[in-house]
Amino acid sequence: MVVIVGKADPRPAYLRIADDLRSRIVDGTLPPGTRLPSRAQLAREYGVAESVALEAMRLLVSEGFVETRPGSGSYVRRRPQVRRLVRSWYREKRGDSPFRADMAAQGRQGSWESHSETTTAPPVIAERLGVPPGEPVMRTNYVFYADGEPVMLSTSYEPLTITRNTPIVLPEEGPYAGKGVVERMAAIGVNVTHAAEAVTARPVLAPEAELLKVPTGTTIIRIARTYYADERAVETADITIPADRYEIIYHIPVGD
Amino acid sequence: MVVIVGKADPRPAYLRIADDLRSRIVDGTLPPGTRLPSRAQLAREYGVAESVALEAMRLLVSEGFVETRPGSGSYVRRRPQVRRLVRSWYREKRGDSPFRADMAAQGRQGSWESHSETTTAPPVIAERLGVPPGEPVMRTNYVFYADGEPVMLSTSYEPLTITRNTPIVLPEEGPYAGKGVVERMAAIGVNVTHAAEAVTARPVLAPEAELLKVPTGTTIIRIARTYYADERAVETADITIPADRYEIIYHIPVGD
DNA sequence: TCGAATTTGTGCGTATGTATC
C-alpha cells in the first residue's frame, strides 16, 4: 500500500509516520508483540527514503513504544509487568523489613546488599536533615533485589548525633538489622511521626543503569524521603526506581 | 583538537561522542547553558562524518541533556527552577480550587482551560472506577497554567451514575465550577474519604510536548489518581506533569 | 548444514530550507 500525502501537510514526514504508528499502537490496532513493517516497507508505503522511515522508528523506540531486534524486525513493545510499590504508613507496621514485606505481598523474594560508612553531610542532605553542612552522618548505600533482580537503589543518611553509641548506629547490623527506620528509631526512643517524599523523574545515568541493569536512556523515578520525629528530621534517603517496572502508590486520606 | 581513537573501541562512534559529552555534562565540566560544539566542529574533533555527530546530539536531546536552537547552536539544558506540588489531604480543605491554591502558595497565578463531554469508559478507566467497561462517564480534559505557562495536563472521568441530574454533572459549570472533586462531591452528598495516586514516569510524547510546550526528550510524571467515597471510586484522572519543572510532595503519617 | 534473502545498526556524503547572529 502506498499512502498518498496531501501537499499541504506541515509536519515533517518522519513525525507523520511516527504519529501514525503510535496512534495505532495506543488504540490497540497494533497490539504488543506485533511485528511492524520493515524500514524498506515503510519507505515504500509512505513514499519516503529509507532513512526517513529509520528516523520514525528511532523516535518510537526512544518513546518506548517499539523495540527492535537486529536481523529480525521491529515490534510493538511488550510492557514488562508493572509492579506496585505501596508507600504508606501501614507498611511500617509489619515488624519485618518494609521492603521484604512489599515483595512478599507480590509473591517475590526481597533481598538487598548494603554498605555503611560515616561521612559528612553534603549541603543538600544537610538541608534536608536540618543540620549544618559537614555534620557527621552515617551513609548507607543499598541495592535491593526482587527474586535476585535489582529493582531499587537507595542512599540513606542518618545524623550521628542521633544514633551514635546506640545499638542501631549501623542500620544493617545488630538486632534491628533490616527492620526499617521507624522500628529502629523506636528502639532508641525516637518516635517517628511522619515522612515526606518528594518524587521526581529523569533519564537514568550510567552508574545507576549499571547497578539496575537497565539500558541507558530509560526513565527512573527518584524519591527524596525524609522521616521526622515531630519536627526533627531523623533520616533522609535518595531512592531510585526504574519507571517502566514499578509504579508508586500513595494513599491520601481526605480528613476533616 | 582531533581525538585519536584506539583501534579496539567496541562502541559505535556516535555513542562514544554522546557518552563523552554526557559525562562532562553530568560531572559539571559543561554546566547548564554552555554552548556545545557545532555538528561540524564535533565531526572534525572526533574524525567522523557530520551525520555521526548529528546522531550523537539527537541521542542527548532525546535523553534530555541537551537542547538545540536552530540557527544558534546546541546547549546544555538549563534545569528550570524546580517547584513543588503538594499532594496531601489538606489541599482539599481550602474552599478554593486546589490548583489555584497550590499556585498561589508559590506566588503564581493559576488558571486552566477545560473541555467536558460524555463518553463511555475505556477498559482501563472502567477498572479504576469499578464499573463495567462502556459505562457512561463524563470526561473532562484540562490544561492548567501557571502565570500563563502550561504546567499540567489532566483527563478526568466521573461515572454519570453518580452525577447525572445533579448540579455538578459538568465539573466546570455551575456554582461549584473549579472547586475540586471533594467539595463538588460533598455538594451532592457524596463524602470523599480518601484518594489513591499511582505515580509513574516516562518520556514525553509528541502530542503532550506540544500542549505543554516542552522540548521532546523531557521526562514527564504521570499520576493516576482515584478518589473514593469509602470503597466506591467516584472519580479518576490521569495527570501529566513535566518532571523537570515540578517535584511532587507526599506527606505520609506514621500512625500507630 | 549451508547459503541466500531480509532486517536492523552504523556510517558517509550531499542537498535544501530556515532560523540566528
Next chain:
DNA sequence: GGATACATACGCACAAATTCG
C-alpha cells in the same frame, strides 16, 4: 546580507543478526 547552525530528506554502503528454504 552573508555566514553559521540546526532540521529534514535523499541515497548509498556494508556489517551483523536473523530467518527460512
